[in-house]
Amino acid sequence: MKTKHLNSVITAIILALSFSFLYACNEEDSINELNENSINELNDNLNAQELNDSDKEALLFMLEEEKLARDTYVFLDNLWSINQFANIKNSEQSHMDAVESLLVQYGIDYKILPAGQFTDKTLQDFYDQFISDGSKSAADALQIGATIEDLDIVDLQEYIDATSNTSLIAVFENLKCGSTNHLRAFLKGIENLGDTYTPQFLSVDVYNSIINATNQKCGRV
Template identity: 35%
Template structure:
């Protein structure tokens, strides 16, 4: 009798879990976001790999591994929601034509000098932060918010690394994508741990979700980018 009850309990638990998992359905916008962010991370990975070959600089070597992990994280999340539109293309090749054009332009700039390669890399990380935060306020799915928040934190660390190395080359990097306020926030936060807990109340004109709170367990969801029309209020905690 006891064994039967255990079996019934396990079956009931499996049914409840299955129903819950099926209840969360991504919108087309959310699906497109996963696909785009995967290719955006692939762009960073492929570019850093080529720059590492060209300049043999440790900054690229270290971050290549992180970008590989990020691509896997996004792909796994996409597969979990049945999104099968992620294409595994060769290095330097992209489905998105805009990303393909950007990559080709970045390659030209990155081969000019190590300094140009580092500046281009900082620009890439700024863009990643900007796009991730935009996607974060466009979704109510907690697992996506958590994933994007963790990726924002990682990109802040990468941005810090490139800015430090630009400084070692004798120049100071100024933000090209983020507002100065958001850039300074990333430089400060990126010096710490990648994981933390943040709750920031946001108002995004693009997302059409006024007063939405970008909260994510074990992530830093910061929305101070003028580029994405986000205004944040509230206190952060770690």
């Protein structure tokens, strides 16, 4: 790969990850600036290894799963005008951009379908159900937001555990970090309505560790 193209990919990933946390979920969130050493580390990660078939499938799936979050939040924001959806939909676009940048870097063919459409049938079924349930009330919509982040964290961790590719691990860890911030933001909205959330995918122990933690500055790779 030409150096100029690689540098543009690195820049795109850095910007995507950074903007993801610019659009974090409340006024207490902030961006963790990437210093020169962090950029050099990302550069090393991107040059480290080739992708195997499982890694490629992970990237393609996570591109659509981040799209699931973005499309659902755009729909629910238009319907309910809740701050969490307005803010986090932009972050989910940045998550998509980060995954897409890796797909471009590794020369993997991909296609982003129109809003609300997914290649993966499971994700399509999730979207259809989330839109239906989230349209019932603002409280139901916030439950859907928490459920999506719950699912996202679990899938990202499974892909992190399954790969030795350092570039995937670096990006997926940052996306997972953002998703834990998003989950806490949705839980705050749920609690403000006097409601509670029961984890659908996370184990109880992991869920409790997330909700008892403070928001993280996820920009450093």
